Amino acid sequence: MKRILFYFILALILAGCTKSQSVKPTVVLTGTYISYKEVDTLYKGLNVADGIETITVYIGSGDSVYNYPGTVYANSGYTNTSSNNPAPMGGETITFTSSSTATLTRTAFVPTYITYDLKAGTFDDDLKNTRERIVVINPNTVELLTNPLMVDNQPNTSGFITATYYRKQ
Secondary structure (H helix, E strand, O other): OHHHHHHHHHHHHHHHHOOOOOOOOOOOOOEEEEEEEEEEEEEHHHOHHHOEEEEEEEEOOEEEEEEOOOOOOOEEEEOOOOOOOOHHHOOEEEEEOOOOEEEEEEOOOOOEEEEEEOOOOEEEOOOOOEEEEEEEEEOOEEEEEEEEOOEOOEOOOOOEEEEEEEEEO
16 A cells, blocks of 8 residues: 555656646737848858858947957957948838738838748748748747858858848837
8 A cells, every 4th residue: 555655646746747838829920020130140251161250230320240250360340320231220121911921121122022931930032042031039029031042153152141130010
């Protein structure tokens, strides 16, 4: 009897220690999101394997440049003037029209119609030879990442990555 009681108590303790699986709520993107920041990463020799040459962060109040991060030659600079990139000044909007389609509008460009898949984390705006990802940071913040698949017909090169951040209006 003591042995059965021991195993019963042990089973209760183990059952109490297991983690419950929480169900992630499904994010549904609706409405218009406006750009507020862009981060451009340029690789040495346009090849990711060679390391990062420059990271430029564009925000409305000015731009920051980080050269050769992670090396002895690392340095940075900051511009106090307004950003020279329209994305962080609200120059881009993305309007989600359904659970798989949206319209991307950039200053001085014709609107671009995109399709996206949040589960796969991808979007498509018909740019050829470009890897495109969509990341939902939270229901009010979205990040679009783009980078070329090949540069000068060299395999395994990506040249640069651009990440544009959008907030819900």
